Amino acid sequence: MALFTFKLPDIGEGISEAEIVGWHVKVGDRVEEDQPIADMMTDKATVEMESPVAGVVVRLAGEPGDQVPIGSMLVEIEIEGDVGAAPPPAAETMEAETPGEAAMKGAVAPIAATPPPEPVAAPALEPLNVEPGETVVTHKPVLASPAVRARAKELGIDLAQVKPTGDRIRHADLDAYLLYGAGQGYAPAGRSAKRADEAVKVIGMRRRIAENMAASKRHIPHFTYVEEIDVTALEGLREQLNAGRGERPKLTMLPLLIVAICKTLPEFPMLNARYDDEAGVVTRHGSVHLGLATQTDAGLMVPVIRDAQDRNIWQLAVEIRRLAEAARTGKAKSEELSGSTLTLTSLGPLGGIATTPVINRPEVAIIGPNRVVERPVFRGKEVVPAKLMNLSISCDHRVVDGWDAASFVQAVKRRLEAPAFIFVD
Structure with missing residues (x-):
């Protein structure tokens, strides 16, 4: 050996x-x-x-x-x-x-394996003096007032079968027994099941996420800008495209939003950037390598769509689905999880009214579309239904000014509200 x-x-x-x-x-x-x-x-x-x-x-x-x-x-x-x-x-x-x-090498010398200790037999218990075929039933003492005992006797209820909600059985417990039966599975209104405290060690992906988020909030002075966008026309276009998509994947809002973002970014190069705060250098990237925040069982991962500016809506839909599946199944390669220049984070149907997303350091901005809701709006003097969505952007205030962030979102808004501009330069 x-x-x-x-x-x-x-x-x-x-x-x-x-x-x-x-x-x-x-x-x-x-x-x-x-x-x-x-x-x-x-x-x-x-x-x-x-x-x-x-x-x-x-x-x-x-x-x-x-x-x-x-x-x-x-x-x-x-x-x-x-x-x-x-x-x-x-x-x-x-x-x-x-x-x-x-x-x-400063290592510990190998040690021989220690054989497990011999099992120790448990002490034998003295047998109960019970006749063959006889069933032994043990009950805890039942605490109840004379009035409760008298009522239980009238109703034919065995108090040993009734679950007390306090230190003793009360009339309300008898009522619950009559309603639910067998004294099992009921609880008075307003109460919830008690759970034991649980200590969970923060390791693996969850620890990486914790470290990255802490570093982002510690080093980056965030600010968030939110704007409401009327996506009624965009949703109508999306429905028409899906109706004739054939074998292509079903379109969500994301591919259309990504195209609008990529067409707008050349006017605002300070947003598609990475900031090396130790060297004091901001690198403004010509290509858009878009990080797509994806929830997995292990935690939040950010697979990257390379050269998103070169892909059409159908190619983006395919890549979004492929990367999300790879991330959720743990099959994403390391190069698919790094190198993003701007991140998009979406909670999908959960959405929310507005979000304040945390920047994916060392990037300088992160964009968060929120849930689409239908609400009445004024069009001239008429009140009509419209589909509205809030768009959030968080930026690094060291390198991005509030005016730039607001101007960028307004430019994206113009494209989304008149979706023909998504497909023309």
Whole structure:
């Protein structure tokens, strides 16, 4: 038998460490070659690590939430034969260590697995003196006033079957028993189920989100501008396009909004930019690499539509669906989750009246369309129904002035309210 040390390999993103999101194994488990052993989080994505050998796990690098440096021990596995007989996939990052080598690197020398303690038999309980076939029923003492007991007797109710809502059974509890039966599943009006406190460790994607949002609010002086837009004509156009879309995906508001944004940005280059506050340099980008904030089970992710300015509404619809699906299933590549120059965040049907989105640092602006609602509006002297949507934009006040943000939204508004301008220069 020998110990094989599986070191965390270089995942290829130029990172120096990765976070343990979760283990698929525990000490003492038998693992096979290529069996998943851990999920590791980099700056952009979660990577599943697989065992290069078969054997028994004897040591793990840490707990979920711990950081593991590249090249350091991730897991130790006891294998049959010697270490040389089990070729790792990458010799430079996965090799056996002798105690001397471990000491030279400041590591802890491998330790032998400790066998689990022998199970201790529970003390035998004395048998109850019960005749065969007899059922033993135990009841807690029932607390109730003489009046409640008398009423329960008249109604033929066994007080042991009634669930009290306080320290004793009251008339209201008898009424509830008569209404719901069996004393189960009822509660007086105004009460909700009590839940135990739960401590949840903030790790993985949720910790990345927390760190990024904290850094954005700490470093960026935000301001938000909101404008109401009449999208009645735009919604009518969208319905017509969907009616004749054929095999193409169904259009939402987003592709139309993205085209309007991309056509407006050349007039306002300060919004399609990234600010390196340490170097004091603002880079105004010619291409629009649009981040699309997407909610997933792991938390908020931002896949990127590359060169959004070069795509038509149907191409955007296809790319939006593809990236959202990749993000939600964890299949988005690292290059699809980085490099955005401007972000669009939408809550979809939840919408809301207005939002104040947090900037995706180091970008300088983020745009948030809100829910479309139908309300009466004046057209001349007449009151007519209209479909209205508020559009929010949050900006970095260090590099974007309020006038610029407001002017940009007004220019987008003109295109959306007269949608023919979306398709002409």
